[in-house]
Each structure stands twice: as C-alpha cells, then as structure tokens.
Amino acid sequence: MRYLIIGNGAAGVSAAETIRANDPTGEIIIIGAEPYPMYSRPGLAYVLMNEVPWKQVMARRPEWYQRLQLSLVHGRVTHLDTAGKRVKLKNGRLISYDQLLIATGARAVPAPYPGADLKGVVYLDTLDGTRELRSQAKRGRKAVVIGGGITALELSEGLAANHVRTHYLLRRDRLWSAVFNDDEGQLLEEKIRSHGVKIHYHSELSEILGKRGKVNAVRLTNGEIIRCDLVGIGIGVRAQLEMVQNTPIKVDRAILVDQFMRTNIPHIYAAGDCAQVYDPWSETYNLDVLWPSAVAEGQAAGLNMTGHEHPYTKGIPFNACLLFGMHITAMGQINPRSDEADGELNVVQHLSRGSSELWYTYPRQYSSAWSKDGVNTVRLVLDGDFLVGALVIGDQALADPLRTVIQSRVNVSEILPQLKQGGSPMKAALEKLWIGIEAAEAGDNHSFGGS
Amino acid sequence: MNLFQQLFQASAEENNSQGDHDIQLELVGRVVPDSRRCVQCGVCSFNCPIGIPVREYARQGLPVQMADCITCGQCIQVCPRGTLRWEVQRR
Numbered sequence: 001m002r003y004l005i006i007g008n009g010a011a012g013v014s015a016a017e018t019i020r021a022n023d024p025t026g027e028i029i030i031i032g033a034e035p036y037p038m039y040s041r042p043g044l045a046y047v048l049m050n051e052v053p054w055k056q057v058m059a060r061r062p063e064w065y066q067r068l069q070l071s072l073v074h075g076r077v078t079h080l081d082t083a084g085k086r087v088k089l090k091n092g093r094l095i096s097y098d099q100l101l102i103a104t105g106a107r108a109v110p111a112p113y114p115g116a117d118l119k120g121v122v123y124l125d126t127l128d129g130t131r132e133l134r135s136q137a138k139r140g141r142k143a144v145v146i147g148g149g150i151t152a153l154e155l156s157e158g159l160a161a162n163h164v165r166t167h168y169l170l171r172r173d174r175l176w177s178a179v180f181n182d183d184e185g186q187l188l189e190e191k192i193r194s195h196g197v198k199i200h201y202h203s204e205l206s207e208i209l210g211k212r213g214k215v216n217a218v219r220l221t222n223g224e225i226i227r228c229d230l231v232g233i234g235i236g237v238r239a240q241l242e243m244v245q246n247t248p249i250k251v252d253r254a255i256l257v258d259q260f261m262r263t264n265i266p267h268i269y270a271a272g273d274c275a276q277v278y279d280p281w282s283e284t285y286n287l288d289v290l291w292p293s294a295v296a297e298g299q300a301a302g303l304n305m306t307g308h309e310h311p312y313t314k315g316i317p318f319n320a321c322l323l324f325g326m327h328i329t330a331m332g333q334i335n336p337r338s339d340e341a342d343g344e345l346n347v348v349q350h351l352s353r354g355s356s357e358l359w360y361t362y363p364r365q366y367s368s369a370w371s372k373d374g375v376n377t378v379r380l381v382l383d384g385d386f387l388v389g390a391l392v393i394g395d396q397a398l399a400d401p402l403r404t405v406i407q408s409r410v411n412v413s414e415i416l417p418q419l420k421q422g423g424s425p426m427k428a429a430l431e432k433l434w435i436g437i438e439a440a441e442a443g444d445n446h447s448f449g450g451s
Numbered sequence: 452m453n454l455f456q457q458l459f460q461a462s463a464e465e466n467n468s469q470g471d472h473d474i475q476l477e478l479v480g481r482v483v484p485d486s487r488r489c490v491q492c493g494v495c496s497f498n499c500p501i502g503i504p505v506r507e508y509a510r511q512g513l514p515v516q517m518a519d520c521i522t523c524g525q526c527i528q529v530c531p532r533g534t535l536r537w538e539v540q541r542r
C-alpha cells in the first residue's frame with residue numbers, strides 16, 4: 001500500500017503520523033514544495049519579531065521522518081491524474097499512489113494593485129519569504145501595511161520591532177470590524193499606537209509606486225501619497241488548488257470533503273487550509289485557517305485512509321493569540337452584527353489567517369453580554385439559551401471555562417442574569433458551571449473506563 | 452515578581468509559619484500544556500535555559516517532567532498562546 005501526501009505542513013504531517021500508527025508497514029511519501037522539514041507557520045511572526053532564529057520554527061527534525069519511515073520528497077506537484085492514480089512534479093517525476101491526501105494549505109492573496117511586483121512588497125506567508133522579509137526589514141526605514149486580520153497586525157508589530165516606522169491603513173474607522181466592537185477595537189488600537197505604529201483611518205491603497213524596480217511610496221484612493229520602502233500585505237489567504245483544476249475533484253472556495261475527509265473521488269482525501277469540511281451541525285461546508293483544525297483534520301484523514309471509519313467532529317474554532325502585548329482569544333460565533341460584517345469578508349472575500357468562517361456567522365436568536373474591566377473585556381454571544389461564542393481580551397482567566405461551556409452546549413438560561421450583569425457575578429457563574437461540566441465529564445470517563 | 456517567585460514566596464511564608472526549612476522540597480510542581488492551544492512555534496524551547504524540548508511536551512500534551520526542569524517559569528512566560536501553566540502539587 002502506498003500512501004501519498006501532498007503537503008508537508010500541519011495537516012500532512014499529522015496525517016502521516018496517524019497513518020504510521022495504524023499501518024506499520026505501508027509506504028508513506030510526503031511531498032513538500034519548500035526545502036525544509038515541517039515548520040510552524042504561526043511561528044513566522046516570532047521570526048520576524050526577532051524573538052527566535054528562523055531555524056527554531058522547524059517543528060520536526062529529519063530524524064523524525066526517518067524514525068517513522070516517512071519519505072520526504074522536496075518538489076512541487078503540478079498535475080494530478082485521478083484516473084491513472086499518479087501525480088507529476090515540476091521536475092517531471094511521476095509518483096503513483098493507492099491513497100492520496102491533498103494537504104497543500106493556503107497562500108497569501110497577492111496585492112491586487114498596480115506595482116504589486118515591485119521589490120519591497122512583502123507578505124508573512126512562508127519561511128523563505130519571512131527570512132527575506134526580515135533582511136529587508138533590517139534595511140527598511142518606513143513601511144505601509146494593509147489588511148484586516150491577524151497577519152496584517154503581526155506584520156505591523158514585526159516591522160515596528162525591527163525599528164521600521166510603520167503606518168497601518170484601515171479601510172474603515174474601526175480595527176478588524178468583522179470581529180471587534182468599538183471598545184475592543186479601541187483597546188487594541190491604543191496598544192498598536194504604543195508600539196509606535198501610526199494608524200490611518202478611512203484609508204485605502206490604490207497603487208504602489210516605485211523606482212528602479214523598488215517600492216518608494218504608495219498612493220491612496222484619496223490621492224494622498226505616503227513615502228515608504230516596504231509595503232506589507234495581509235489581506236487574506238486563498239487555498240492552493242492549482243493541481244486540482246482540470247480534475248473531477250469538486251471545489252468551492254477549497255476542496256469539498258465529507259466528514260471522513262473524502263473528496264468526491266475514491267481514494268483521494270483533503271485536509272487543512274485547502275479543505276472545506278462538511279459540518280453536520282450547521283449543514284454547511286466550513287473553511288478554517290487554523291493550526292489546530294489542520295492538525296485534527298489531518299489526523300482524521302489518516303485514520304480514514306487506513307480503513308477506520310472515523311468522522312471528523314469539528315470542535316469550536318478557537319484561536320488564542322498575542323498581538324502588541326495583548327492576549328486575545330476568539331472562539332465559536334463571535335460576529336456581533338453580521339449585517340455590517342460585509343466589510344472585510346465581502347469586499348476582500350478572503351479569510352484571514354488564524355481565523356474561521358464560523359466566527360463571522362450569525363446565531364439564529366442572537367443576544368450578547370459584555371463586560372469591561374479596565375483593559376480586560378469579555379464578550380459573550382448567545383443563541384437563545386446557549387452560549388455559542390466568546391471574545392476574551394486581556395485577562396484570560398475565563399478563556400478555558402468559556403471554551404468548555406460553549407463546546408458542551410449546555411443550557412445557560414439559569415445563569416443568564418449573571419452573564420448579562422458581567423463583572424464578578426458573570427465570572428463566578430461561569431466558573432461554577434465550568435467546574436460542574438468538567439466534573440461530569442470526568443465522571444463519564446471514569447464510568448466508561450470502568451465498564 | 453513573576454508567577455514562580457510569587458508561588459515560591461507564598462509557599463515559603465506558609466512553610467515558615469509551619470516551621471519547615473527547605474521550601475524546594477515541600478513544593479512539587481510542573482509545567483503542564485494545553486496542546487489545543489499550541490501552534491508549535493518553538494518560542495518555549497528556545498527560551499528554556501537548560502534546553503528542555505518544551506514544544507515536544509506541548510505537542511504531545513504531556514507535563515514537563517520535574518527531573519529535567521528547574522522550574523524557572525521562562526517557558527510559561529514567553530509562550531505567546533497561553534499554552535503552558537504551572538500545576539502545583541504538594542507532598
């Protein structure tokens with residue numbers, strides 16, 4: 001049996017590990033387009049910020065592949081022949097398969113402006129790109145960054161950490177308006193400014209200007225010109241689907257797979273940022289651009305490829321991040337007003353890294369609760385009597401309790417008054433509920449284990 | 452004062468009042484990860500003064516074993532994802 005995995009990222013490597021655990025003798029080949037062992041893509045931000053040397057983001061050693069008897073091939077797959085069950089690499093090499101996993105991830109959407117090809121237009125996307133970006137940042141004096149999500153903010157923070165004078169353009173009057181409300185946005189904006197980044201509101205880029213092939217300014221839609229030598233782009237990602245074009249594999253915004261990570265073609269699976277996975281709860285195909293989702297989907301694919309019927313059950317999409325020194329955890333459905341969220345989603349049309357489509361969806365019977373204590377905020381999103389999402393900024397004490405309560409889908413009608421009250425009554429009620437759920441789950445596991 | 456100093460101080464005060472002498476022996480604890488939060492960035496391992504592969508523990512969801520660890524708390528402080536926490540156990 002030959003398992004072929006295209007993609008040496010979180011999803012591909014997790015799948016390989018799971019396959020090996022379930023099939024000690026099968027041949028496993030991983031193809032990766034980048035000349036490295038698997039590395040942490042979220043870790044690239046810390047490379048840019050000079051917190052770790054670039055080699056540190058390597059999350060697996062070559063010996064790890066040897067130990068698990070995984071053959072790692074560096075090369076780019078350009079064609080997939082689903083009838084002949086083989087792939088073709090850019091160098092012409094053909095590799096056949098019995099079971100195929102496509103785990104090619106997503107890439108940054110290129111800047112859709114004139115001048116996008118100039119040197120100095122940069123992305124936080126790949127390890128090679130980040131190494132190059134860091135050397136340019138060391139020479140750079142002034143940068144303009146655009147984009148709504150986490151990556152654009154990490155780009156701004158990273159450039160500022162390299163002493164580049166950084167200007168961050170916001171299309172609207174609020175930061176990441178598809179996720180934050182006014183207060184939350186303001187808290188983060190203050191942090192951004194304290195790192196020396198200048199925020200420009202209602203500012204949209206129209207053209208990148210340059211001289212002798214290099215960036216020297218940007219022009220905004222209002223005609224204003226900002227001189228700069230770097231332009232950071234973080235406007236979202238797009239699944240890497242080139243090789244599935246001209247194949248019968250069904251694609252929407254990414255490769256459509258069922259709960260077993262199967263595409264519509266037998267023996268072909270997909271997982272990670274390049275997959276749009278059927279979720280029986282919402283009855284839709286969902287797209288996540290999240291590390292833990294990629295790992296879990298890869299593991300589910302690995303199980304199913306080795307003959308185990310194992311449906312992937314999506315946990316609530318969750319991201320804990322640190323932006324400009326501020327801890328932010330987002331989980332479940334958090335968009336406060338979907339009618340206004342057209343902004344980043346519809347105009348830019350791409351999901352930003354470290355986020356989930358589910359974040360932007362609207363609960364059926366929406367209500368919310370909000371609590372602010374200095375620089376710490378908690379926003380709860382309710383669907384009738386159920387908590388369906390939360391955004392926790394600053395103090396993270398409630399992040400784990402909220403995750404458990406949302407995940408377990410318990411009815412919270414009895415503590416609704418405390419939740420709406422916010423502050424310590426909310427905290428006490430949530431912690432009590434959390435302890436109850438954890439104890440019940442521990443009890444369940446115990447009786448299960450004992451029976 | 453970081454979390455560890457606070458913990459040690461609290462424990463030292465408690466131990467002194469009980470008339471005990473060696474606080475290091477009394478306080479047993481370990482670094483525990485929540486692997487669901489971990490993005491394998493390696494910032495923890497890079498900052499561990501004695502080179503413990505904390506990232507590997509975090510990936511597997513295993514506590515860092517006390518024998519290797521000098522309980523300095525560096526890894527917990529630097530983790531950008533809040534993956535690591537200190538679990539106190541008393542003997």
Ligand SMILES: Cc1cc2nc3c(=O)[nH]c(=O)nc-3n(C[C@H](O)[C@H](O)[C@H](O)COP(=O)(O)OP(=O)(O)OC[C@H]3O[C@@H](n4cnc5c(N)ncnc54)[C@H](O)[C@@H]3O)c2cc1C
Nearest residue numbers: 007008009010011033041077105272273289290291294354
């Ligand atoms: C700067 C940054 C910050 C992020 N922050 C967060 C965060 O805070 N939280 C979070 O959860 N997630 C975050 N993410 C997203 C997270 O990294 C991804 O969701 C995750 O890496 C997806 O894993 P994957 O295996 O699907 O794809 P990838 O990790 O992208 O791996 C794809 C693999 O496929 C290979 N490949 C692609 N095309 C081909 C081809 N044609 N032939 C051969 N090989 C190919 C690539 O070389 C690579 O090895 C961030 C990402 C970045 C870049």
Ligand code: SF4
Nearest residue numbers: 489490492493495530
């Ligand atoms: S620093 Fe935190 S997120 Fe990064 S590898 Fe270590 S435990 Fe995981």
Ligand code: SF4
Nearest residue numbers: 499520521523524526
């Ligand atoms: S507590 Fe200190 S010694 Fe122990 S693993 Fe963390 S950084 Fe290393």
